[in-house]
Each structure stands twice: as structure tokens, then as C-alpha cells.
Amino acid sequence: MECTESQSKMSAFADGELDASAARQLTQHLAHCPDCARAYEQLLALRAAVSQHGVRHAAPAALQQRLRQALQEEGKTAKEKPRGWKWAQLPWTWINLGVAGVSTTAFAVTLALYLSVPSDAERLDQEIVASHFRSLMPDHLADVASSDQHTVKPWFSGKLDFSPPVVDLAQAGFPLVGGRLDYIRQRPVAALAYRRHQHVLNLYVWPDQAQRDAPPRLTVRQGYHLIRWSRSGMEYRLISDLNVPELMDFERRLAAQIDKEALP
Numbered sequence: 001m002e003c004t005e006s007q008s009k010m011s012a013f014a015d016g017e018l019d020a021s022a023a024r025q026l027t028q029h030l031a032h033c034p035d036c037a038r039a040y041e042q043l044l045a046l047r048a049a050v051s052q053h054g055v056r057h058a059a060p061a062a063l064q065q066r067l068r069q070a071l072q073e074e075g076k077t078a079k080e081k082p083r084g085w086k087w088a089q090l091p092w093t094w095i096n097l098g099v100a101g102v103s104t105t106a107f108a109v110t111l112a113l114y115l116s117v118p119s120d121a122e123r124l125d126q127e128i129v130a131s132h133f134r135s136l137m138p139d140h141l142a143d144v145a146s147s148d149q150h151t152v153k154p155w156f157s158g159k160l161d162f163s164p165p166v167v168d169l170a171q172a173g174f175p176l177v178g179g180r181l182d183y184i185r186q187r188p189v190a191a192l193a194y195r196r197h198q199h200v201l202n203l204y205v206w207p208d209q210a211q212r213d214a215p216p217r218l219t220v221r222q223g224y225h226l227i228r229w230s231r232s233g234m235e236y237r238l239i240s241d242l243n244v245p246e247l248m249d250f251e252r253r254l255a256a257q258i259d260k261e262a263l264p
Contacts, residue, residue, distance in 0.1 A: 001029040006036045010043055014130075016222045023223030027241075030133075037137055044130045124237075127184050129221045131191070132202045132239045135180070141193050141200065142178025152179040156190055164190035164205040165234070167257040174201065174250050184237075194250070196242050201250060204237040216251055218244065227251055232262070 006029045012018050013026050030037045135141050144155040153166040159181055168176055177193040182204065189206040214230040225247050227238040240247055 001025050003029075003033060003036055006030070006033065007039060010036075010040050013222060014040075014043055016126075016129075018222070020223050024241075027133075027223065031136065041134060041137065044134065124185060125219060125221050125226060128202075128204060128226060128237050128239055129224060131182050131184065131204070132224065135191070135193065135202055136200060141180070143180040145178040147176045147178075149176060152176065152192070155179060156181075160188055160190060162207050162234075164192070165258045165261070166192060167254060167261065169194065169250070169253055169257065172250075172253050174253070196240075196246060196250070199240055199242040201238065201240040201242060201247070203254070204239075206235055208233055208235045216248070218248075231255060232258070 006026060009018060009022065009026055013023060018026065030040055144152055146152050147168070147170065149166045149168045153164070156164055156166075156179065164179075166176070166179065170176065174194045174196055177195055177200075179193070180191045182189050182191040184204060184206065187206065189204050192203040192205070194201040194203065208230045210230070211233055212230060213232070214228075216227050216229040219226050219228075221239075224239050224241055225244055227236075227247060229236050229251070238247065238251060242250075
């Protein structure tokens with residue numbers, strides 16, 4: 001892939017509009033082209049700034065329902081044939097029909113704008129993907145590079161207001177690479193990096209405000225597999241281009257090891 005083609009596809013890649021093949025080709029190009037990688041990182045930074053500081057208002061469910069009902073009623077009114085027309089009333093009739101048409105269009109545009117606003121979960125996934133991509137840049141993967149969990153875990157002390165679980169899964173084929181601080185949902189979180197052959201796995205951990213367990217759920221964002229779940233007061237996000245069976249195997253082994261180490 002040439003740099004010109006790469007740069008023309010960056011926005012679509014950031015929006016998750018590329019297919020898996022094109023996303024993989026662009027990812028490979030960015031991994032070997034510092035100029036394009038820097039340009040894409042600047043694009044992600046701009047998107048993050050707009051997402052963080054831009055003002056968005058999602059329509060409540062009741063408002064969305066009222067808008068749909070209004071659209072339906074306006075449509076019925078426009079289809080009804082007026083009766084008992086008088087020539088003197090004709091200009092006003094056309095004016096009223098014009099106003100109804102404009103009103104219907106305005107409702108449709110408003111509804112489309114409200115419903116196109118991404119959900120909180122989608123915005124969070126976008127942040128995770130952007131962070132994962134930044135970590136793949138040279139010297140961005142780990143602030144503390146170590147395969148020893150007893151080195152990585154104490155490093156977070158004093159840097160976070162919680163103690164993230166750090167486990168070693170090297171014997172299972174997922175060696176720990178290190179850890180770093182990241183910023184997700186406008187708060188600092190722990191990011192732990194693992195490897196599986198040539199694949200990088202990023203695990204994000206922060207306290208779960210709702211304090212409820214949620215089973216793993218898999219999504220695909222911009223060619224990456226992303227698993228999210230909540231467990232024992234913590235939220236987890238795991239992302240990689242690793243195949244799904246091995247990624248799910250990592251999640252199961254991680255949860256089992258965390259539960260094992262939590263036993264008295």
C-alpha cells in the first residue's frame with residue numbers, strides 16, 4: 001500500500017468503515033511507515049479531543065417515540081385529500097401543505113441526527129481501539145517493560161487509585177510484556193500488554209462503578225477482536241488481532257488465575 005492510498009483511507013479506518021482485508025493492509029502499512037503512523041496518531045488525537053470536549057445530547061427514549069409518532073401523523077395528514085376546497089382558500093392550502101412538508105423534513109433530520117449519535121459502549125470501544133493502535137507504535141507498548149508480575153504490579157502503586165490484578169500466563173503461551181498507564185473514559189486505567197507469537201494483546205482494567213458481574217461479550221472493531229466483561233468489582237477490555245478461540249482461551253485462563261490468586 002502506498003502512502004497516498006494509506007492517507008486516503010485513514011478516516012474510514014478510524015470510523016470502522018474498512019473491511020477486514022483493507023484494515024489489515026492499512027495496519028501493516030502503518031506499522032512500517034513512520035510518517036503515516038504519525039499522521040494517523042494525530043488523527044486519533046484530534047478525534048479523541050473532539051469526543052472528549054464536544055457537546056453531544058442523546059435523545060431520551062420518550063422523545064424518540066414522540067418524534068416517530070409525529071412523523072407518522074404528519075405523513076397521514078399529507079396523504080389525506082382536503083375536502084370542500086374553495087378557490088379563496090387555495091393559496092393557504094398550498095402554504096399549509098408546504099409547512100407540513102418542511103415540518104416533516106425537519107422531524108426526519110432531527111430524528112436522524114439523534115439516532116446517529118454513538119452509544120456510550122460504542123464510544124468506549126472507539127477509545128479502546130485508538131489506545132490499542134497507539135500502543136503498537138514504537139516505544140508505546142509499556143511504561144514498565146517486564147515479564148515479572150511482581151515487578152509490574154507494584155509499579156502501578158501510587159499511580160492509580162486501585163490495584164489492578166496482574167497475572168503471569170507465560171506457561172499457557174501468553175507471556176507478560178509489561179504495563180502502562182492509559183486514559184479511558186476520562187480517567188487513568190491500567191493497561192497490561194501480553195503476547196501470543198507475533199500478536200499483541202492489550203488488557204485494560206479499571207474499577208466497575210456498578211459493582212456487577214457481566215459475562216464476556218465479543219465485538220469486532222476496525223478488524224480487531226474486542227472482549228469486554230466485568231468481574232469482582234473490575235471492568236475489563238481485551239483487544240487484539242489474535243483469532244477468537246485463542247483470545248477467549250486467554251480470557252478464561254486470566255479469570256481462573258485471578259480467582260485463584262484471590263483465594264485466602
